Amino acid sequence: MGAALAFAGQPRLCTPGAPAPGRLPAAISTYLDSLGRESFDQFAACARWAGTFVDRGRRAARENERETQPARIILFPAAGTSLADLSRWLRRSNEVRAVGISRRFVVAALAPRLSGTQLRKLLDSERIEYAEPDCDGPEFVTTSNDFMAPTTLEGDCWKRAARAAFPNDPCIDELWGHRLIGWDSHVAARSLPRMIAVLDSGIDATHEDLARNIVPIDSRITLHSLSRGLNERCATSGLCYPHGTEMAGTISGRMDNGIGVAGVAPNSHLLPLVISPKGQHGMLGRLSTIAEAIDEAVIDDVDIINISAKWPVESRAISEALDNAIGGARATRRLVITGYTTSFDRDDRVREFYPSLYRCLPGVIAAVPADMRGRDLFNPENRPDATDGRIQAPGVDIVVTTTENSERGYALSEAAGASSAAAYVSGAVALAWGSPPLDKCDAQQIKQLLFCRSKTSKSSRYPWINVGFLRELEGLEPGTSCATALAALGCN
Amino acid sequence: MFKKHSIRGSRNSYLPAAGLLAFATLAFAQTAGPDAALAGWIGREITIETSTIGDHIPVGGKLTFIYDPDDNIVRVCTRNTTLQSTPWQMDFAQPCAVTLVFTRGERYCSLEDVKAGNAEVLSACHRLRSRDVAMSAAKGRSAVELSDLLVFLVPGESGKHVISILVDTPSRVTAPGGGATGKD
Numbered sequence: 091m092g093a094a095l096a097f098a099g100q101p102r103l104c105t106p107g108a109p110a111p112g113r114l115p116a117a118i119s120t121y122l123d124s125l126g127r128e129s130f131d132q133f134a135a136c137a138r139w140a141g142t143f144v145d146r147g148r149r150a151a152r153e154n155e156r157e158t159q160p161a162r163i164i165l166f167p168a169a170g171t172s173l174a175d176l177s178r179w180l181r182r183s184n185e186v187r188a189v190g191i192s193r194r195f196v197v198a199a200l201a202p203r204l205s206g207t208q209l210r211k212l213l214d215s216e217r218i219e220y221a222e223p224d225c226d227g228p229e230f231v232t233t234s235n236d237f238m239a240p241t242t243l244e245g246d247c248w249k250r251a252a253r254a255a256f257p258n259d260p261c262i263d264e265l266w267g268h269r270l271i272g273w274d275s276h277v278a279a280r281s282l283p284r285m286i287a288v289l290d291s292g293i294d295a296t297h298e299d300l301a302r303n304i305v306p307i308d309s310r311i312t313l314h315s316l317s318r319g320l321n322e323r324c325a326t327s328g329l330c331y332p333h334g335t336e337m338a339g340t341i342s343g344r345m346d347n348g349i350g351v352a353g354v355a356p357n358s359h360l361l362p363l364v365i366s367p368k369g370q371h372g373m374l375g376r377l378s379t380i381a382e383a384i385d386e387a388v389i390d391d392v393d394i395i396n397i398s399a400k401w402p403v404e405s406r407a408i409s410e411a412l413d414n415a416i417g418g419a420r421a422t423r424r425l426v427i428t429g430y431t432t433s434f435d436r437d438d439r440v441r442e443f444y445p446s447l448y449r450c451l452p453g454v455i456a457a458v459p460a461d462m463r464g465r466d467l468f469n470p471e472n473r474p475d476a477t478d479g480r481i482q483a484p485g486v487d488i489v490v491t492t493t494e495n496s497e498r499g500y501a502l503s504e505a506a507g508a509s510s511a512a513a514y515v516s517g518a519v520a521l522a523w524g525s526p527p528l529d530k531c532d533a534q535q536i537k538q539l540l541f542c543r544s545k546t547s548k549s550s551r552y553p554w555i556n557v558g559f560l561r562e563l564e565g566l567e568p569g570t571s572c573a574t575a576l577a578a579l580g581c582n
Numbered sequence: 583m584f585k586k587h588s589i590r591g592s593r594n595s596y597l598p599a600a601g602l603l604a605f606a607t608l609a610f611a612q613t614a615g616p617d618a619a620l621a622g623w624i625g626r627e628i629t630i631e632t633s634t635i636g637d638h639i640p641v642g643g644k645l646t647f648i649y650d651p652d653d654n655i656v657r658v659c660t661r662n663t664t665l666q667s668t669p670w671q672m673d674f675a676q677p678c679a680v681t682l683v684f685t686r687g688e689r690y691c692s693l694e695d696v697k698a699g700n701a702e703v704l705s706a707c708h709r710l711r712s713r714d715v716a717m718s719a720a721k722g723r724s725a726v727e728l729s730d731l732l733v734f735l736v737p738g739e740s741g742k743h744v745i746s747i748l749v750d751t752p753s754r755v756t757a758p759g760g761g762a763t764g765k766d
Contacts, residue, residue, distance in 0.1 A: 434711070459700055487697070
């Protein structure tokens with residue numbers, strides 16, 4: 091997996107200079123100091139860290155004598171202390187109820203009603219270099235919201251018989267996003283498989299349009315207990331929230347099999363890793379779960395990590411895993427694709443979330459959801475710059491594979507928003523990277539190429555993902571190098 | 583001040599004074615009435631047609647926006663009907679208890695804009711916003727779920743007035759967000 095990046099203190103991957111000093115996130119340190127003998131409340135701590143703490147909610151909870159949520163902390167060992175040493179020491183502590191060891195950190199579940207003073211004393215140990223709450227919850231780590239509204243799309247295409255023409259998938263004409271981004275079924279048919287980790291709610295491995303492309307995680311998985319439990323229950327069963335299955339069809343639904351949809355990269359393989367099962371009481375995704383899933387994707391040597399989730403804080407656990415996954419500053423090994431996730435903050439300003447904010451890194455692309463049906467894209471006057479990391483993609487009214495709400499495992503997902511856009515971009519990256527001779531390129535070359543050959547429209551703020559240029563590869567000799575191919579495509 | 587002008591004015595000065603009076607009336611009307619971008623949605627009974635959070639914003643439920651000039655806010659007044667999926671609950675069940683503040687954007691949103699969910703785009707749209715609306719009990723804990731509502735005004739076909747509601751839960755208790763649409 092390579093050497094982990096050594097952060098000292100709070101990470102700031104997108105801020106030049108040294109990491110912020112301190113052994114806790116600043117908001118958590120302030121919260122601890124304010125508690126004294128009062129009980130630490132994980133919920134309040136996470137809300138403060140996220141900047142979303144509402145005192146009215148806390149008062150309401152007190153009035154109703156709601157119990158505080160016990161602390162669950164991610165702990166990084168100090169230099170000279172191993173993970174095993176830290177774990178053993180924690181297990182001997184009266185304040186600790188359970189300990190899980192991950193690859194870079196330890197997760198400790200602490201006793202209920204632990205006071206701020208007691209927790210501060212524990213965290214001040216010389217064995218601990220840094221600590222952060224292992225936050226969870228459907229609002230802390232979540233996929234994009236479901237949303238329903240009237241649509242102009244014809245539904246139920248999945249009930250039709252196979253088309254007579256290639257590809258014979260009956261929903262192919264409803265995939266407006268495929269047409270808009272210049273997708274070509276013949277290019278897709280020739281593409282080589284790439285491996286895409288789908289960090290989401292799992293993928294239904296029994297779905298007829300997906301089954302052949304799903305690669306289950308290794309049964310010898312070394313995830314700690316929560317992540318292992320989530321994956322055992324949700325990774326391929328189709329029993330959990332359907333979001334992951336919906337994104338999987340857009341990325342890599344089988345083509346020309348006479349049913350449903352075709353993915354943008356229909357020959358590629360999908361590795362389901364569960365981070366947001368949503369709706370599974372007591373099995374909510376946590377920051378540690380995401381960090382572990384990214385590490386697992388690296389162990390499984392995937393090319394692309396598609397993350398369908400958002401969270402409001404820069405977690406060191408995730409930052410370290412992500413930095414390692416993309417290969418540091420050069421970021422040549424793999425790409426991380428996520429949605430451009432934004433919402434209105436309490437002061438009405440637009441707030442961007444993680445992992446979208448990691449688009450400052452060269453190995454990360456944030457897909458901006460948009461609806462451009464009925465409009466044309468054209469080549470921009472100037473080649474777009476990939477530094478910003480944002481690229482637009484279809485995000486509205488997408489026909490998707492699913493585990494519910496349909497008779498045959500499909501539905502019209504009227505607004506997966508940023509998640510759908512990310513699925514489109516992941517598919518586009520896999521398709522381009524799997525189209526010889528571009529399979530010889532590294533991750534950065536593929537990213538630069540996709541921005542270089544992106545399109546635009548009069549109303550587009552960001553470049554639009556486009557794969558129509560892949561047809562131009564047909565004229566190249568077999569064995570052409572990546573550099574020569576990029577030059578031929580005008581993007582050297 | 584304007585009244586004084588009109589009383590003291592000579593015949594020659596009467597017309598300018600009348601002009602000032604008219605201006606004063608207009609100015610008063612502008613501060614007293616809702617923004618022109620919002621006015622079409624005021625006083626119309628809107629029926630909820632789709633909802634991903636039907637327990638809290640029920641399909642078939644009726645609501646009317648009432649403009650309150652004293653506070654320059656919009657009050658949401660709900661009405662239960664026999665056809666709606668569940669009754670209005672908590673703050674929505676109280677008479678006109680939910681209040682919204684109007685933000686004038688640069689344009690009206692489309693439903694597709696709202697569905698895409700890019701706040702960067704939505705920030706340019708005319709919208710209403712609430713704070714801390716009690717909509718449901720928090721699951722698994724003895725607490726109340728406080729939500730923020732964002733209501734986007736969408737001009738519909740044939741002069742219909744459509745609303746698209748996004749529900750967020752910044753208080754972060756347990757419930758996920760969701761959305762609903764309705765029209766008059």
